[in-house]
Amino acid sequence: MNAYRGRFAPTPSGPLHFGSLVAALASFLDARHARGHWALRIEDIDPPRCPPGAADTILRQLEAFGLHWDGRVRYQQDRGQAYAEALKRLEARGLAYPCSCSRKQWREHPVYPGWCRDGLEEPGKPVAWRLRSDLGPRPIRWQDRLFGLQTLDPAALGDVVLKRKDDLWAYQLAVVVDDADQGITEVVRGADLLDNTPWQRQLQHALGLPEPRYLHLPLILGDDGQKLSKQNLAPPLPATEPEARPLLHRALVALDQAPPAELASAPATEQLAWAIAHWDPTRLLAELERPLRDTAV
Template sequence: MNNPQYRGRFAPSPTGPLHFGSLVTALASFLEARSQGGQWFIRVEDLDPLREPPEATGQILASLDAHGLLPDEPVRFQSRRHDAYQDAIERLLGNGYAYRCQCSRKELHANDGRHPHHCRSRKTIDDDRPYAIRFALEDEDSHWQDQLLGPQHQTVKAELDDPVILRKEGFYAYQLAVVVDDINQGITDVVRGSDLLDMTAQQQQIYRALGSCPPRWLHIPVILNEQGQKLSKQTHAPALNDEKPVSNLFRALVALGQNPPTHLATGSLESLLEWGRKNWQRGAIHLTSR
């Protein structure tokens, strides 16, 4: 298959070094792009400095490099894209797709998720209270085709589900930044963990509000530890050993259901990635987490 228009990406958050679960997602997105003759990019989602150790970005990029997962363009950093996110917010506010919200979580909870200050319709805000900016969702029964999971359906409730796109602390939120950058980079296909599946319907509305079509989606099962928890910094997932890239990638191919021949486990990095490119089968991915 050759689809030079295919543009995919891997977008890690630098909250710690790369672990095996992230490697599986990176490899899946890389091979999905390479198997189609498409392009693949790396985008660092470094929007929350309070959760990002200063060394984490370098560690992640060094790990990806050690494992031969090399992008077709220079790495993009969201921390350098604030102007683009602010421009998008101004557009959404101007078009009625966003609003300023001063409600606290406690107030929202006490009001069954609805805004006691009627934020969506207010014309002014109280100067003495900080505010977030939220995207104004429309009621929608959203349907789309996931390239692994098949037909998907999510119900979105206006006001109750409205996501924050600019936090009260002044940080741009994932739900906005990921869409703005996917549009700007011309991303056609997104391969990511199924833990992000529930955000898809909301993101599709943001794409449309910004005048763009959503990409195709492929959500893969997340990797679990022995306690049945998603591998993450919060669950103390160990960092990858970058001195064993072939072993790590072989394990990742097995986790993705690709059934690599055993001799690749002791071969070269190049031969393993080339086998993965030629033999990639998205349909072989196990639909349950491992």
């Protein structure tokens, strides 16, 4: 294997669906085509959203589609100390601050106005911890592998939460700390996370961490034009290999990889061998001009 290190990092709030499969498959193919490492990280930092057994279901689904990961599965629930150390470093630099405000209080504003930056508005109340988005490099510029040059000002997006009032760690801090700790060099994920990148770049800069490259994928939409998601009751993926075969082929079609029609009933290993050899993310450029739809799910 070479220096390429990618990952798939689902939240176990339920089983994977077709949209999840497309994201996982693109990440897997990108890593395997580069003869790189592909890690699996279960982002279970929000236990109330993660029903028992959901993480194990995800593992079985990935195995059914032949998407086998390298090394041990990482679980974010085990990583609290690392996140706490990162937050302490940010606080020491004046880049993170406690906030007692509720969403109800600032609902008239498009983003959180930073009222607690210079001290708690309501001392004695539970606090979240936020990132000072107005400090550090801005605007943030990066070259997305599909969407091209991106320029976004984190301050226009607001001071993102790093630790919640209920003492649970928030996504932005956890993902940055873990990507660095796992040596991730390439992030392949859905375009719904494109505007998360400026906060993550700010955190990487503030903590002195490497900056991976990003490839954001066009989203899979249902017939109603909405992103396929668990919230929209997207059907779960099967957890057996024979049932997975036609869905795997459809996922390759959705990624515009033009797999041969005769592969639709082939074993997952055979489909993946073809897809790894022929993986071409530049084919996704055509999808930027039309939404990806999957009318069969």
